[in-house]
Amino acid sequence: WTMQEFITGQEYCTHSTVRKGKIRLHCCSPSSPFQVNYQHLDKPEIYAWVEKFVKELNLTGQISFDFIQTEDGTVYPIECNPRTHSAITMFYNHPGLADAYIKDSEDENQAPIVPRPDSKPTYWLYHEIWRLTEIRSWSDLQAWSQKIVKGTDAIFQFNDPLPFLTVPHWQITLLLLENLRKLKGWVRIDFNIGKLVELGGD
Numbered sequence: 001w002t003m004q005e006f007i008t009g010q011e012y013c014t015h016s017t018v019r020k021g022k023i024r025l026h027c028c029s030p031s032s033p034f035q036v037n038y039q040h041l042d043k044p045e046i047y048a049w050v051e052k053f054v055k056e057l058n059l060t061g062q063i064s065f066d067f068i069q070t071e072d073g074t075v076y077p078i079e080c081n082p083r084t085h086s087a088i089t090m091f092y093n094h095p096g097l098a099d100a101y102i103k104d105s106e107d108e109n110q111a112p113i114v115p116r117p118d119s120k121p122t123y124w125l126y127h128e129i130w131r132l133t134e135i136r137s138w139s140d141l142q143a144w145s146q147k148i149v150k151g152t153d154a155i156f157q158f159n160d161p162l163p164f165l166t167v168p169h170w171q172i173t174l175l176l177l178e179n180l181r182k183l184k185g186w187v188r189i190d191f192n193i194g195k196l197v198e199l200g201g202d
Contacts, residue, residue: 009070011078012043015085016050016065016112017100021058023051025100025113027090031066036192037147038087038154039121040114045075086192089122089154090115121151124191126168154192167194 011031017024028046029038046067054063064085068076091097093116100113128148135141156164171194179186179196186196 007068007070007076009068009076012041012046012067012069013085013087014046014050014065014067015062015087016054017062018054018059019100019104020060021055022105022108023047023054023112024103024105025091025097026050027087027115029087029090034127034188034190034192035086036124036127036154037121037151038090038123039151040090040119042114043069045069045073049075049077086154090119092122092152092154092157093119121147122154123147123151125153125156125164126191167191172196 012028013031013035014026014028016026026047027038027040028043029040032038046065046069049067050063050065053059061082062084064081064083064087065077066079068078070076091113094113096113125148128144131144135144153164155167168191172189172191175194175196176186176189179198185199187199188197190197
C-alpha cells in the first residue's frame, strides 16, 4: 500500500514535442472524462514545470503529463507518458506543426508552437453521439449542442475523410470481432486512440 497526501485542484493534461531539451511544441488542456475533449489554455506554471523537466534531462521526443494545480497555483505532476497525447489534435489547423518535429529552434529564445488562437475545442463525434444517452434535460441537450457547434471533430477533414471513417467503421469493428471470437470482454470503446479498453486494462 502507498500512502500519500490527497490533493484537490484542477487536473490538466499536456503534450510537448521537445528537441535537445527545448520545447518545440506545447499544448495544455483541462482534463476531461475519457480524455476526449480538448481546449488549449495558457498555464504558465505548468509550462515552466515542463520546460525545466525536459531541459534538465535534455530530452528529445514527445512527452505528455497529467497535473493537478491547486488553488494557490502549485503544480503537482501525477503521470508522465513518453508518447504522443491525443491532445495534439488541438493543432488540427496549425501550418507549422511539422516544424516541431523536423527543425531545431532558430534561436534560443524562439517560442514553442502552440495551438492557434482561432483553434476550436476538439472532440470525437462518435463519442459525443454516445453521450446523447446521458442527456436527461433540456439544459443537458443545449450544453451538448453548444459543444458540437463551437468545437470540431478531432480527426475529420473534408479533404481527407478516410481516418474519420476507418477508425470507427474498420479498426474498431475488427477489434470488436476479434474480442468476440476470443470471447474476451471489454469495458468501453476508446475512439480517440482506436482501441477497446479491456477488463483489467488501462
